[in-house]
Amino acid sequence: MATRSALERARSALHLRLLAAQRRLTTEQRGAVLVLGGNDRLAASELANQLTEWFDARTVRICAPTEDAGAGRPFLWPYWQEMPAKGRITLVVGDWLTRTATAAAREELDGDALRARLKSLRAFEELLAADGTSVVKVWLETPEKSLRKRLREAEDTDAEGWVVTDDDLRLAKKAGQNLARTLRTQGSGKNLPWKVVSGGAETKLRDLHAGLAIADQLNLASRRRAAVVAKKPGSRPRGLLESAAAHPTLDKKGYSQQMAKLQPRLGRLTRLAAQKGLATIVVLEGPDAAGKGGAIRRLCGMIDAAHYQVYPTPAPTPAEKARHYLWRFWNKVPAPGHLAVFDRSWFGRVMVERVEGFAQDAEWARAYAEINDFEARLAETGMVVVKLWINLSKEEQLRRFQAREESPHKRHKMTAEDYRNRKKWDDNLRAAEDMIARTDTPHAPWIVISGDDKRHARVAALKAVCRALSDRLD
Amino acid sequence: MATRSALERARSALHLRLLAAQRRLTTEQRGAVLVLGGNDRLAASELANQLTEWFDARTVRICAPTEDAGAGRPFLWPYWQEMPAKGRITLVVGDWLTRTATAAAREELDGDALRARLKSLRAFEELLAADGTSVVKVWLETPEKSLRKRLREAEDTDAEGWVVTDDDLRLAKKAGQNLARTLRTQGSGKNLPWKVVSGGAETKLRDLHAGLAIADQLNLASRRRAAVVAKKPGSRPRGLLESAAAHPTLDKKGYSQQMAKLQPRLGRLTRLAAQKGLATIVVLEGPDAAGKGGAIRRLCGMIDAAHYQVYPTPAPTPAEKARHYLWRFWNKVPAPGHLAVFDRSWFGRVMVERVEGFAQDAEWARAYAEINDFEARLAETGMVVVKLWINLSKEEQLRRFQAREESPHKRHKMTAEDYRNRKKWDDNLRAAEDMIARTDTPHAPWIVISGDDKRHARVAALKAVCRALSDRLD
Numbered sequence: 015m016a017t018r019s020a021l022e023r024a025r026s027a028l029h030l031r032l033l034a035a036q037r038r039l040t041t042e043q044r045g046a047v048l049v050l051g052g053n054d055r056l057a058a059s060e061l062a063n064q065l066t067e068w069f070d071a072r073t074v075r076i077c078a079p080t081e082d083a084g085a086g087r088p089f090l091w092p093y094w095q096e097m098p099a100k101g102r103i104t105l106v107v108g109d110w111l112t113r114t115a116t117a118a119a120r121e122e123l124d125g126d127a128l129r130a131r132l133k134s135l136r137a138f139e140e141l142l143a144a145d146g147t148s149v150v151k152v153w154l155e156t157p158e159k160s161l162r163k164r165l166r167e168a169e170d171t172d173a174e175g176w177v178v179t180d181d182d183l184r185l186a187k188k189a190g191q192n193l194a195r196t197l198r199t200q201g202s203g204k205n206l207p208w209k210v211v212s213g214g215a216e217t218k219l220r221d222l223h224a225g226l227a228i229a230d231q232l233n234l235a236s237r238r239r240a241a242v243v244a245k246k247p248g249s250r251p252r253g254l255l256e257s258a259a260a261h262p263t264l265d266k267k268g269y270s271q272q273m274a275k276l277q278p279r280l281g282r283l284t285r286l287a288a289q290k291g292l293a294t295i296v297v298l299e300g301p302d303a304a305g306k307g308g309a310i311r312r313l314c315g316m317i318d319a320a321h322y323q324v325y326p327t328p329a330p331t332p333a334e335k336a337r338h339y340l341w342r343f344w345n346k347v348p349a350p351g352h353l354a355v356f357d358r359s360w361f362g363r364v365m366v367e368r369v370e371g372f373a374q375d376a377e378w379a380r381a382y383a384e385i386n387d388f389e390a391r392l393a394e395t396g397m398v399v400v401k402l403w404i405n406l407s408k409e410e411q412l413r414r415f416q417a418r419e420e421s422p423h424k425r426h427k428m429t430a431e432d433y434r435n436r437k438k439w440d441d442n443l444r445a446a447e448d449m450i451a452r453t454d455t456p457h458a459p460w461i462v463i464s465g466d467d468k469r470h471a472r473v474a475a476l477k478a479v480c481r482a483l484s485d486r487l488d
Numbered sequence: 489m490a491t492r493s494a495l496e497r498a499r500s501a502l503h504l505r506l507l508a509a510q511r512r513l514t515t516e517q518r519g520a521v522l523v524l525g526g527n528d529r530l531a532a533s534e535l536a537n538q539l540t541e542w543f544d545a546r547t548v549r550i551c552a553p554t555e556d557a558g559a560g561r562p563f564l565w566p567y568w569q570e571m572p573a574k575g576r577i578t579l580v581v582g583d584w585l586t587r588t589a590t591a592a593a594r595e596e597l598d599g600d601a602l603r604a605r606l607k608s609l610r611a612f613e614e615l616l617a618a619d620g621t622s623v624v625k626v627w628l629e630t631p632e633k634s635l636r637k638r639l640r641e642a643e644d645t646d647a648e649g650w651v652v653t654d655d656d657l658r659l660a661k662k663a664g665q666n667l668a669r670t671l672r673t674q675g676s677g678k679n680l681p682w683k684v685v686s687g688g689a690e691t692k693l694r695d696l697h698a699g700l701a702i703a704d705q706l707n708l709a710s711r712r713r714a715a716v717v718a719k720k721p722g723s724r725p726r727g728l729l730e731s732a733a734a735h736p737t738l739d740k741k742g743y744s745q746q747m748a749k750l751q752p753r754l755g756r757l758t759r760l761a762a763q764k765g766l767a768t769i770v771v772l773e774g775p776d777a778a779g780k781g782g783a784i785r786r787l788c789g790m791i792d793a794a795h796y797q798v799y800p801t802p803a804p805t806p807a808e809k810a811r812h813y814l815w816r817f818w819n820k821v822p823a824p825g826h827l828a829v830f831d832r833s834w835f836g837r838v839m840v841e842r843v844e845g846f847a848q849d850a851e852w853a854r855a856y857a858e859i860n861d862f863e864a865r866l867a868e869t870g871m872v873v874v875k876l877w878i879n880l881s882k883e884e885q886l887r888r889f890q891a892r893e894e895s896p897h898k899r900h901k902m903t904a905e906d907y908r909n910r911k912k913w914d915d916n917l918r919a920a921e922d923m924i925a926r927t928d929t930p931h932a933p934w935i936v937i938s939g940d941d942k943r944h945a946r947v948a949a950l951k952a953v954c955r956a957l958s959d960r961l962d
Contacts, residue, residue, distance in 0.1 A: 318533065423500070
């Protein structure tokens with residue numbers, strides 16, 4: 015009885031510590047991801063429930079993707095959906111490391127694929143931490159003996175036996191424990207270790223231990239705010255875009271002939287992609303008035319409306335602002351067979367946010383690697399990623415601005431922003447050249463299109479997308 | 489050449505009219521749903537593309553759900569996802585009436601099922617219109633001969649033949665045309681007729697005709713703002729909730745015994761539901777401090793974290809405020825096999841929004857029928873809908889408020905709001921009684937639980953959900 019009440023007192027004190035930690039998250043405007051992994055899904059589920067009771071439940075959400083969630087999309091996709099806004103908490107059950115260890119223990123994942131997976135997990139955790147999110151991880155390890163006992167007892171009652179699976183038993187064996195330990199080390203971001211808690215103990219005691227580990231880690235994370243070094247990128251060879259100064263043109267007749275050939279061709283290719291489950295992402299970037307919108311409408315002209323979606327990229331909503339800048343793009347990763355066209359995109363981080371100072375130097379400087387990583391995750395699943403920069407000369411932009419102002423059909427496209435942006439032409443050009451140099455990768459190369467002649471640009475965009483799709487489909 | 493330029497002039501004038509109509513939507517803060525139906529999917533797709541070009545594309549979105557979108561969820565679910573915010577436009581391709589006509593022509597939908605479908609479509613369109621959304625519908629009808637010609641020509645080029653399917657041909661036959669005409673009449677909300685446009689004409693001319701029809705309808709909708717009569721509900725017998733004044737209690741031992749039986753039972757039932765693809769919605773309503781959160785945590789105590797999601801219902805976000813109040817709940821309709829628990833819900837429309845005056849009389853007065861309709865759509869798909877009202881006496885609420893204030897573990901649950909709401913106890917009670925009387929339906933009945941004793945309430949909530957699930961699963 016004395017022990018019991020000591021336990022209750024400790025739990026009560028922990029409850030207050032967790033509430034205080036949660037308040038601090040709100041004050042500091044930081045999100046927290048609490049990962050509950052291990053070989054005991056009942057323990058993880060119960061712990062998630064207990065934490066929801068201890069925390070103020072209104073700002074806590076449980077992320078427990080089913081095994082088939084996001085089929086055909088990158089492995090991390092279901093987790094990205096649930097990343098917490100600033101000041102909020104996401105509890106992850108069925109986490110990335112447990113799933114990876116399970117697949118490795120089943121011998122479904124090894125060698126280069128396993129190494130690539132672990133690298134992607136490190137990058138993911140570090141990206142969250144760099145953005146100010148606390149990443150706290152608890153590994154619940156229950157001895158094989160206890161799991162087997164629970165299974166035996168369940169034969170009569172079926173009360174808790176359901177949560178012991180072959181996968182759990184595999185991870186609970188000596189070899190599985192060793193494997194998981196190795197993967198926990200290799201799959202963790204820098205300074206983001208797993209804390210092992212015995213899952214075998216009595217529920218209230220186990221939740222106390224896990225809760226204390228979480229409270230400690232939350233405190234630590236708060237004290238040492240990610241000290242990210244602001245590495246500004248070094249200087250790059252200039253003139254990449256200016257030298258695209260030859261302006262190929264296309265006459266009306268040639269344009270009509272090409273369009274009559276290319277649009278049906280892209281229509282056929284996207285139908286084939288839909289049948290085969292091939293997903294495609296097309297990104298259009300370029301100065302204001304470069305003709306991105308017009309190119310997009312021609313791209314989609316003969317595609318079945320059920321197969322594609324065009325995403326404009328306006329200023330972020332409050333929900334988007336409260337999360338990592340990549341969150342709103344992860345949410346739009348196309349399902350198998352679909353085509354997503356982005357009219358401007360995640361590159362805003364290293365373009366407008368850099369030029370306007372919306373992102374700090376450290377933030378946009380590390381974004382190149384984050385973006386390459388994001389695109390690598392997409393490419394890994396077999397997705398086609400086409401990135402088009404539609405280039406424009408400064409003179410042609412001015413001509414188009416003036417034409418827009420004079421046309422009642424186009425006047426709505428002009429805002430005061432446009433002339434303001436134009437004043438930063440050189441800054442934007444520099445940012446674009448850095449961006450192209452730093453994010454031109456084999457799996458997602460940049461294609462620069464001369465945009466001074468609209469007909470030429472539209473045909474070139476169609477050709478580029480056709481080529482990328484036919485390379486994959488033939 | 490003269491005709492050509494007359495066509496171009498007419499299109500140019502239409503372009504300006506559409507831009508003006510779009511600006512008016514923004515000014516009047518009204519959304520618009522433009523439905524492009526008919527037997528010619530190529531024409532609908534091309535028209536959608538052309539409209540995107542005519543309108544300012546930044547606030548236009550195409551909704552073209554695939555045929556299997558939202559499998560297992562209500563028929564209207566994919567459309568709800570894409571309903572426009574105030575001031576925005578959604579173009580629907582592959583709409584509800586075309587799909588219904590297709591299913592009827594295939595003889596997959598008839599009799600009572602067809603009548604129920606048409607009724608649900610009328611209710612849906614009227615709900616949108618009553619909320620200030622313009623619902624504009626164009627039916628593109630291409631003669632069977634033209635479709636067959638397109639198919640023949642496509643044998644060589646495959647250019648456009650892909651969009652002619654057996655379904656299209658079926659609707660293009662005389663019988664199909666007659667059927668579609670009947671369904672368009674029976675499946676349209678009041679004053680929300682389809683406008684038929686010949687899909688056979690040359691593309692530019694056809695888009696002109698369709699665009700003119702749309703511009704006319706948008707103007708009409710703007711002039712006659714839904715004149716909804718504010719029918720306040722009549723008086724109802726009172727005392728429904730006050731008479732629940734007997735306060736059953738449960739001692740600690742009885743409680744433990746019941747929980748040890750009921751939690752594993754609900755765990756088993758939800759696992760079975762997951763296997764069978766049965767979706768469940770549980771709604772908890774009741775006064776502040778009634779114990780909804782505590783009951784929810786006990787409900788979920790032994791459910792696999794991957795099978796359920798708890799949704800709190802805070803004040804709506806800007807995106808939610810800009811749409812019909814049911815939108816954010818349609819978005820959370822669970823997938824087959826999943827359980828969604830709502831901590832407060834759509835009933836806020838007839839509770840807090842009524843009592844605080846956030847909704848006008850006409851708005852909350854029509855919400856009862858809208859809610860019953862929403863729940864009928866859920867029940868139709870076979871979903872289990874459990875609605876729990878946890879009742880509380882005014883005295884017990886005060887005791888709990890005071891206990892919360894004195895407890896460092898619970899203080900965070902109290903806000904100034906709570907005492908403010910308490911002052912409106914009688915208004916809230918009256919609203920709750922109206923709500924229960926008006927939304928207690930055979931497919932989604934209310935269950936009133938006495939909440940003065942927390943142990944009793946938790947056990948009663950568990951029992952109610954277990955019963956609803958076992959009724960369906962046995």
